[in-house]
């Protein structure tokens with residue numbers, strides 16, 4: 377069996393160090409906002425070439441807190457891609473604003489910059505870019521639009537730890553960027569975890585207050601905040617894994633290059649372009665008979681996933697908001713996409729077997 381992913385195997389290389397550091401953590405008895413959170417925040421900010429990082433409870437909260445920190449007028453509109461994972465859209469709704477969906481480019485699966493201007497209204501205040509599957513958005517035209525209209529850019533980097541566009545790291549383009557360390561992400565915790573990175577010291581302080589009941593010091597509350605703290609124990613695990621993130625990305629890029637070189641033309645492959653350093657959080661292909669292909673691979677004991685089976689505008693949860701809208705490109709992607717094994721738990725010979733199975737379909 378070649379599973380789509382195997383998280384216990386993904387974390388196996390860190391097992392001994394996790395255990396020895398966990399024992400020290402246990403002895404110390406400090407569980408919330410201590411040295412580990414502080415250390416991880418510093419390390420992760422440095423990794424991203426940014427000044428500040430604020431650890432939060434998960435990736436969704438990272439985006440919600442980032443939007444809150446902007447204090448946009450009530451009912452502001454935020455532009456977001458129509459094929460993103462639902463969390464990006466939900467964060468805008470929970471932050472009290474209106475998501476305005478814009479179609480992706482059918483080759484990059486990221487927001488199509490040429491379609492953004494048509495979605496702008498007097499209420500538009502920000503663009504949330506999502507670097508889906510580990511590929512950066514085409515940032516130059518997006519930055520130009522944001523500049524021209526005075527919009528904020530918030531980056532959803534939940535799938536793009538270490539990805540680059542024209543040599544610049546994902547997470548460095550926006551006013552704030554939200555990361556998720558959900559266990560299956562390229563940098564994954566052993567539970568829920570997230571972070572916001574920013575270069576703005578005022579926003580950093582604001583985010584630190586909001587995640588901790590609106591408080592800087594114990595029992596003095598300056599704003600009506602929230603509880604979304606990064607757990608000390610998750611920060612410890614993340615701090616241990618972070619130095620290996622580039623190696624994890626290199627491994628995934630190697631596996632991806634095998635697919636890219638060897639899969640036959642029947643499959644629509646991710647585009648490769650020298651401006652983009654892709655980290656393949658997800659390696660997806662597209663095929664008109666996607667469901668039959670998934671079934672066929674499963675019979676050969678090869679696990680795959682679909683990211684995502686239902687387009688956001690077709691989700692029951694979005695019926696009140698988006699039901700009447702039509703997003704044919706997002707729907708086409710959702711109907712044909714299939715994610716192949718491409719994890720740090722896979723070896724090159726695993727991928728060779730998947731390639732041979734696919735080419736025989």
Ligand SMILES: *Cc1c(COP(=O)(O)O)cnc(C)c1O
Pocket residue numbers: 434435436437460461463464506532534535556557558568569570
């Ligand atoms: C995983 C993910 C999130 C949310 O992260 P959680 O930590 O699960 O809350 C947000 N956006 C995208 C694109 C994601 O893939």
